[in-house]
Amino acid sequence: MSTQKGLLKQRSIGDRAFDIFNILFMITVGIVTLYPFLNVLAISFNDSVDTVRGGITIIPREFTWENYKTIFAYDTLLTGLRNTVLRTVLGTAIGVMTASMLAYTLSRVDFQARKWMSPLFAMTMYFSGGMIPIYMLMRQLSLIGTFEVYILPALLSVWNVFIVRSYIDGLPYALQESAKLDGANDWVIFWRVILPLCTPVLATIALFVAVGHWNAWFDTYLYNNQKPEFTTLQYELMKVLQSTSTGTNYRDPNAQQAIASVSPESIRMAITIVVTVPILFIYPFLQKYFVKGMTLGAVKS
Numbered sequence: 001m002s003t004q005k006g007l008l009k010q011r012s013i014g015d016r017a018f019d020i021f022n023i024l025f026m027i028t029v030g031i032v033t034l035y036p037f038l039n040v041l042a043i044s045f046n047d048s049v050d051t052v053r054g055g056i057t058i059i060p061r062e063f064t065w066e067n068y069k070t071i072f073a074y075d076t077l078l079t080g081l082r083n084t085v086l087r088t089v090l091g092t093a094i095g096v097m098t099a100s101m102l103a104y105t106l107s108r109v110d111f112q113a114r115k116w117m118s119p120l121f122a123m124t125m126y127f128s129g130g131m132i133p134i135y136m137l138m139r140q141l142s143l144i145g146t147f148e149v150y151i152l153p154a155l156l157s158v159w160n161v162f163i164v165r166s167y168i169d170g171l172p173y174a175l176q177e178s179a180k181l182d183g184a185n186d187w188v189i190f191w192r193v194i195l196p197l198c199t200p201v202l203a204t205i206a207l208f209v210a211v212g213h214w215n216a217w218f219d220t221y222l223y224n225n226q227k228p229e230f231t232t233l234q235y236e237l238m239k240v241l242q243s244t245s246t247g248t249n250y251r252d253p254n255a256q257q258a259i260a261s262v263s264p265e266s267i268r269m270a271i272t273i274v275v276t277v278p279i280l281f282i283y284p285f286l287q288k289y290f291v292k293g294m295t296l297g298a299v300k301s
Helices: 002-044 066-071 077-107 114-123 131-140 158-169 174-181 186-197 199-215 218-223 233-246 253-260 264-295
Strands: none
Touching (some): 002 264, 066 233, 077 114, 077 186, 077 199, 077 233, 114 158, 174 186, 186 199
């Protein structure tokens, strides 16, 4: 009896030690994960002259709004923000819809062309014509200098199609057969049966597509660098960073004094916060779907 009590006591002490170790380990991981972001946030709010001294951790030594005022002093920044939000919303909605529709078609067992269409789509993931042929194609399609150049080339992602198709393949096909017996056509089955069940995976690819559109700037440089009305936020912020690094203003002479009062390090950190915060606000609403979309279907019964 005493031996059993001793074993229970030892086991409880071991369990407590294991719990303490887990708590300390998770706290350490949390600090290591959050510290870089908090450090960037602190530098973005710190006085630029003081930033040059270094040694800033997670609290600004000399708090200031000048770094953000310098960024938003550019006249085209609001235009870029509007275009970026518009392309992100439209591009994400259209991209998710086209990927889900094509994935549903390729998942149909009665679609006879699925055996050769899937490898054909997969080839596009490994082979590309390159930047120059793509630019020539955009010019022939009269997309250069237009807002549509942000949407149409990114209309379909084969990778997202395969992700959604794999998810649909994991759904019971009896659901589609039952809907057919009730008189539903393919369009009704897609909208009322498949799409509601695919919410987790659609939220997952929606996050991927949205982040891609939000962070894109090189297409603006290639196709719309001469069209200020179609500029994007990332492209404008890139030019702000370049002008602060060189000490010159690329467009607004009135902001020259503001540029001279900040350091590239401060501007870089402020730009990082500006482009990161919107995604941080969106991600919590998609997080539960994102986790389900990445794990559901990984193990099939």
